[in-house]
Amino acid sequence: MGxxxxxxxxxxxxxxxxxxxxxxxxxEPGERLILLGPSGCGKSTILRMIAGFEFVTEGxxxxxGQVVNDVPSGKRNIAMVFQNYALYPHMTVLQNITYGLKANKVPLTEIENRVDLALDIVELKGYENRKPHELSGGQRQRVALARAIVKKCEYLLLDEPLSNLDAKLRVSARKxxxxxxxxxxxxxxYVTHDQIEAMTLGQKIVLINEGEIQMFxxxxxxxxxxANVFTAQFIGSPPMSVIEARYENGKMYFGNQEYQLDQQWVDFxxxxxxxxxxxxxxxxxxEISVSYMDNSLVGVVxxxxxxxxxYGVYLQLNNHxxxxxxxxxNWTVGGEKYIRPMQTELHLFDPDSRLNLGYPETMTSRYDR
Structure with a gap:
């Protein structure tokens, strides 16, 4: 247990x-945590500090419960899987997996038991005598995972280990x-910039931008x-549309078009x-329609x-x-269409802080149901 x-x-x-x-x-002990964010946001640096490959400046x-700022990486009880897998090219699959165990003088019987279990988990039995150049990218990635498994460490750190795989292999590797x-x-x-990996693998996500946590x-x-506009637009494909509106007397104005909010939003x-x-x-x-809908807006495709x-239909609504x-x-580019946001699924943000304003207590969205 971690x-x-x-x-x-x-x-x-x-x-x-x-x-x-x-x-x-x-x-939390034993939790699956994803460090998610755009390239250069600091997520790999955070992972490397946990591993002991980078020193902490402060804090x-x-x-x-043990402060590990000055504890060498080899004494932190961690296993790590790298983006490039870091396999020894001259060693077989079996030698790559067992090298660390032999170096730490783990008994031979224990090594055999651990390797047998690891090969079974990653489905590599029969490949023990192959070298990395004889394996596919997905198989090399599984060798790296097996090498991490046999260490039986309390912490498993993964730095974008699936980024070199194609879409089908990534699904298999996540399993x-x-x-x-x-x-x-x-x-x-687990470090990634891929929101699909984060959403499917994580029990918790730390979303990071420019070295700061946007949401945990x-x-x-x-x-x-x-929690904020960055989170709203980073997660989701296509991303959430976030546009500026004028608010007055329970109505949103997009240019000269008006949208009436339900009473629960007006009260909020x-x-x-x-x-x-x-x-x-x-x-x-x-919602989008060729026909008029009550309380709808008009956009141009x-x-x-x-x-x-x-189909993602991108529409111009005034300047947004x-x-x-x-x-x-069969939508027509250039044609006007009626669009209507679902009242129970709105997200409103402060234009200055860009933080979420919250939600009416009385509102029941699809999420709440």
């Missing part, structure tokens, strides 16, 4: 460049990762109750005094994007672009 990880006011600087301004979070990292965690229950820290919560909360915003507001709606919650069984998902294919 142990807890705590970041307590952790800062990281390279000379005069601050990468992590001030990081605070706690990972404390605690593993199972292997979940199977590994289910069997061994390590504290599991479950995948469901992050998608359905985003009774103390809101700013003239503008940021209005967010996800594509699946924006800019282009259509195939999204599998659905919004996107609606539709099962219908």
């Amino acid at each position: 142990k807890e990880i705590v970041f307590d006011n952790v800062r990281k600087k390279y000379k005069d460049i601050e990468i992590i301004p001030n990081m605070n979070f706690r990972v 404390e990292i605690r593993l199972d 292997h990762l979940l199977n590994i965690h289910e069997k061994f229950g390590q504290t599991f820290i 919560d479950t995948p469901e909360h992050i998608y359905n109750r985003p 915003l009774k103390n809101y005094t700013k003239k503008t507001i940021l209005f967010g709606i996800r594509p699946e919650h924006l 800019n282009y259509i994007e195939t999204q599998g069984k659905d 672009e919004v996107v609606a998902l539709s099962e219908r294919k």
Whole structure:
């Protein structure tokens, strides 16, 4: 079973460049945590500090209650899987997996038992005598996972281990990762910029931008109750449409078009005094029709994007672009269409802080149901 990880006011600087301004979070024992964010946001640096490959400038990292700032990587009881797999090219699959165990003088019988279990989990039995150049990318990735499994560590750290695989192999590899965690229950820290990986693998997600936590919560909360505009637009494909509107007397104005809010929203915003507001709606919650709908807005179709069984219809609403998902294919570019945001699925943000204003207590969205 894995142990807890705590970041307590952790800062990281390279000379005069601050990468992590001030990081605070706690990972529960045995939890699957995803470090998610755009390239260069600091997520790999955080993982490397946990592993002991990077030193902490200020603050404390605690593993199972012990401050490990000065503890060497080899004594932190971690296993790590790298993006490039880091296999020894001259060694066989079996030699790659057992090298660390032999170096640490693990008894031969114990090595055989661990390897047998690991090869079974990652489905590599029969490949023991092959070398890395004789394997596919997915098989090499599974060798790296097996090497991490046999260490039987309390912490499993993964730095974008699936980024070199094609889409089909990534789905298969995610199943292997979940199977590994289910069997061994390590504290599991996974770095990725891929929101699909984050949503499917994570029990909790730390969403990071420019070295700062934007939101730390479950995948469901992050998608359905985003804390700010960055979270709302980073998670989701196509992303949430967030546009500026004028708010007055229970109505949203988009240029000269008006949209009447339900009474629950009017009551919720009774103390809101700013003239503008940021209005967010996800594509699946924006109804679109060729026919007039009550309390609808008019948008002009800019282009259509195939999204599998659905189509992303991008529309110009005054000076802003919004996107609606539709099962219908034959939309006409340049034509005017009626669009209506679902009242129970709105997200409103402060235009200055860009933070979510919250939701009426009386509102029941699809998420709540």
